[in-house]
Every structure is written in C-alpha cells, then in structure tokens.
Amino acid sequence: MRILIVEDSTTVSKILKHLIMQELGYQVDVAPDMSSALALLEQHQYFVVVADLNLPDASNGDIVRLVLSSYKTPCIVLTSNLDANQRREILKLGIVDYIPKDNRYSYQYVVKLIDRLYRNQYVKVLVADDSVVSRKFVRMLLEHHLFQVIEAHDGEEALAILAREPDIQLLITDYNMPNIDGVELILRIRESYNREDIAIIGLSNDNDESLSAKFIKNGADDFLQKPFVHEEFHCRVLNTLDSLDMMRNLWAKANRDYLTKAYTRRYFFTEHNAKEGELGTLSVALIDLDFFKKINDTHGHDVGDQVLIEFAQRLEKAFGANFTVARFGGEEFVVAFKGLDSTKTSTLMNKFRDQCEANPISTTAGDLSVSFSCGVATRHNESLDHTLHRADELLYQAKGAGRNQVMSQ
Secondary structure, eight states, X not given: OEEEEEOSOHHHHHHHHHHHHHHHOOEEEEESSHHHHHHHHHHOOOSEEEEESOBTTBOTTHHHHHHHHHSOOOEEEEESOOOHHHHHHHHHTTOSXXXXXXXXXXXXHHHHHHHHHHHHTTOEEEEEOSOXXXXXXXXXXXXXXXXXXXXXXXXXXXXXHHHHOTTOOEEEEESOOSSSOHHHHXXXXXXXXXXXXXXXXXXXXXXXXXXXXXXXXXXXXXXXXXXXXXXXXXXXXXXXXXXXHHHHHHHHHHHBOTTTOOBOHHHHHHHHOOOTTOOOOEEEEEEEETTHHHHHHHHOHHHHHHHHHHHHHHHHHHHTTTSEEEEEETTEEEEEEETOOHHHHHHHHHHHHHHHHHSOEEETTEEEOOOEEEEEEEOOSSOHXXXXXHHHHHHHHHHHTTSSOEEEO
C-alpha cells in the first residue's frame, strides 16, 4: 500500500511519514510542492493522497482538485486555516476529510482515517430511504470513504437484502418510509441481529425532538437529524463502526480460544444446550490429538502451540462453515454436528482423519505427522453433558484400541 504526502512543511511531512510507516506499515512518498507531486503521481498508483491546501507553486486547493479529477484518488486535506466558505467549497470537491494542522492528535487522526479507509473497502453498507435524492446523497458520501454501498427504497426491500446478504455491517435508515418505517425496520432487524452483528444509524428530517431517543431505545446505535453536514456524517459513521469493531473484539475475546481462535467451551455449551422442546438431532465428535505430550516434551511448547493452531485451522476449514468447532482445553477439541446422526458424523470424521494423516503439519521443528482419536455420540433426549460423557467414553475406547481412529455409537 502506497501513500503520497504533499506538504511543504518538512516537520509536518516527517511526522506523518513516521506515523504512517510505524503504525500501518505502508510505503510513503513525500512531495514538497505540486510539481514534485505530479511527477510521483505519474510514476505510482497511490491508495490515498494527503495534501496541504496551499503549496508554494499551487494555492487554493489546486493539488486537491487535480488528484480527485485526473487521478481519481481519495484525498485527505491538511490545512492551517479554513474559513466557512473555503470549508464548503473543499467539501463539495468530494474529499475524504479535512484535518487542521493543530497538534499531534491531528496527525494521529490522519493515520486512523487511512486505516479506516483501507478497512472500509470490505464493509457493506445498506442505505434504506424512499427518497432517491437523499439516498444518492448518502451513497455519494459513503463512496468517498470507499464503502460498498447497497440501496433499498423502503423497509421491506431492506429486510429482503439483509436476508440475501447477511455480511452487511452497517444500516443507515430514514424514518419516514412506506410500509415499514425506520423504527419498525430496526425492531425487526434486532429480532435476528445483535449489536455485534450489524450497526444501525437512523436519519430523519422530522422536527420531533423525541425521535432520536426513539431510534436508539429501539436498537439504533446513533441518530442524525437531516440536513447534516458532511464531516458530522463521516464522524458518526466512523465512530459507529469503531464501536462495532470494539464490540466484536470483546465478543471474540469472550467466546474464542486465545491461541487457536476456535470457539471456547463456554460458547459451545451456550450454543448447543437445547432448551426444553427444542431438542433436535445433534452429534458431537470429541477429539484428542495422539501423543501430544510427546511433541511438547521433544520439541517444546512453542512447537506444540504451532500444532494446535494448525490443527484448529484444519478443523475450521473442514467443518466451520456449517458446524461448531471448539477447543475444550489442552489438545482436546469438539465439533458439534447439528442435524447429523453418528453414522454420517463418523464418515466425515474418518475422512478428515485420513486427510490429517496424509498431510504432516509444518512447524519450526520440521514437518510433524499428527493423528487423533475421536469419539462420536448422538444426543437422544438427554443433556449435552450426558452426550459428551458418552463421546468421552468412546474416545477412551479409541485410544485403548490403538489410537488414530474414530469410535461411534
């Protein structure tokens, strides 16, 4: 990833270059004036240009206009001073944002903004609004920040789109829409999606002072009154997505194993401890790596960790898309096969066992052949604990019978 800084102050450019390289690891080029910048723009493709509004050979944002029109590259503007008219004019150009050169936090904000722009490329945003003009305006602002934008003309279409594309991370919805208004849309979405699944920002041009509270109390993360200014919109979106990332990270720390990233024992039981009347077919495969202690004793715990990480990744790749893979502790893993009986589960586990045996795990101590023993049990009108106990007994039998095999019941 390559960034261009166009700035005549050596001090400012040095600080920015250091921060971007240190915190993001991107390549950074520096141009002290417009002519130097044009030469670099002809040589390289830049992800973002960070440009001073006034340069020795170009004033009044000429470099910004050129970057946006001729090179179609996102531009972050640096400025020492900006009056209200200049601010309005520069925002009309379609810049990412403008940053005053006031203090060190301003430079940190530039770095944060570049990092957010990179991540935004992979973020889908759904905009629900029956006004075409309003919808297109919001879309334009979002695309300046490189989001993938999907439009819905009302609440019903928004729900249909979410059903088709569950990886949408942000919904921006107007209040007044036919059929399903914005608040009703949020209520329906929150029946299926938690706050760590999707963030929601409400919009309205109504003068009802209670509307913002109504949105937030019913599941929105934020609310904006129309008409809004560009930078407030971007700040709200940025903060909302940062909060979403934080919630997801906290959720992952609570529910993912710190080493292997497989689900934790706690998550496994929360997910599969069936409530009364909800019992369905569920098979569990309890897995134990064969002679794992020998790997630790011979090669050290670092190599043992490498084996655990790779084995968990293989389990996730084989079964994670449809089933739950968890680490119970040490070298013990479990996979919950919802909807499958023990016969089908055993077939899948034996196929996986053959694949593992045929493909040694690469470690810093060399390639290591790793096998596992497995016990498979299907729940029959009993608690999950009891099913796991039966799987554990079958695992013990598999070990007693020579290991590297699957026992089922």
